[in-house]
Amino acid sequence: MRRAAQLLRRTAPYALTGTAVAACDDDRFTVEKVNVIKIPHLRDQGFPGANKSNVAAFGYAKFVSDEDCVLGDIVLNGPSHTTKAYTRAGPREKLHFDPQDTRCAIVTCGGLCPGLNTVVKNLVEILESRYGVEKIYGIKGGYRGFTSVGWDAPLELTADCVKDIHREGGTLLGTSRGGFDAEKIVEWLRAKRVNQLYVIGGDGTHRGAYKLAELCWEKGVDVSVAGVPKTIDNDIGA
Numbered sequence: 001m002r003r004a005a006q007l008l009r010r011t012a013p014y015a016l017t018g019t020a021v022a023a024c025d026d027d028r029f030t031v032e033k034v035n036v037i038k039i040p041h042l043r044d045q046g047f048p049g050a051n052k053s054n055v056a057a058f059g060y061a062k063f064v065s066d067e068d069c070v071l072g073d074i075v076l077n078g079p080s081h082t083t084k085a086y087t088r089a090g091p092r093e094k095l096h097f098d099p100q101d102t103r104c105a106i107v108t109c110g111g112l113c114p115g116l117n118t119v120v121k122n123l124v125e126i127l128e129s130r131y132g133v134e135k136i137y138g139i140k141g142g143y144r145g146f147t148s149v150g151w152d153a154p155l156e157l158t159a160d161c162v163k164d165i166h167r168e169g170g171t172l173l174g175t176s177r178g179g180f181d182a183e184k185i186v187e188w189l190r191a192k193r194v195n196q197l198y199v200i201g202g203d204g205t206h207r208g209a210y211k212l213a214e215l216c217w218e219k220g221v222d223v224s225v226a227g228v229p230k231t232i233d234n235d236i237g238a
Helices: 116-131 142-146 182-191 203-219
Strands: 008-012 015-020 031-037 069-071 080-087 103-108 135-139 196-201 224-229
Touching (some): 031 069, 103 142, 116 135, 116 196, 142 182, 182 203, 203 224
Parallel strands (some): 103 135, 103 196, 196 224
Antiparallel strands (some): 008 015, 015 031, 069 080
16 A cells, blocks of 8 residues: 555645555555544644754654554455554654753553563663663652652662563563653652653543643643553453
């Protein structure tokens, strides 16, 4: 199928539509319109960003365009007038944040599932070794670790301290349910000058992450909130 982005036109703040045609003449595989769910970008919220080149970090040109998309409905039972797609993840040619001035925070929330430490390990290694960010905080005990009095202070994560955690179960950071207070979390992010937050959790955790992103936009806080989905219920696509 042709790259749908070549034929897209904007119809809503974060949705695009266009025409995508199969590579064969069989009408069973014809899709007339693709609705692309765009991820809100900080520049769309009035944050211009550093617009730094990403070539130094990656050293090669395998970047992903903002116009690249991945089809959500990959199984079709017959002709379809519409289908959906999502903005493709991956390294962009330009960076919104200057890595030398970037502080990150990572939090794991909800129930335990396999692979949490592997996600934390790889995030820290890429952020430190590939990008050279200023500091990486590990929030202890889920969302409540941002705000609860007497809760463990955040860890300062380095590639050295996470190098073997993928061999262990659970999560180095600990986790919990509840404890979400958007106002206090955003104030913590502002006070610590954190501008990238990585949230690892399930559906409730991600609803909270979206609320944090919206509140940051409202308050003029230049923070990117990235969600990493995890589940033991086999419902990532639900």
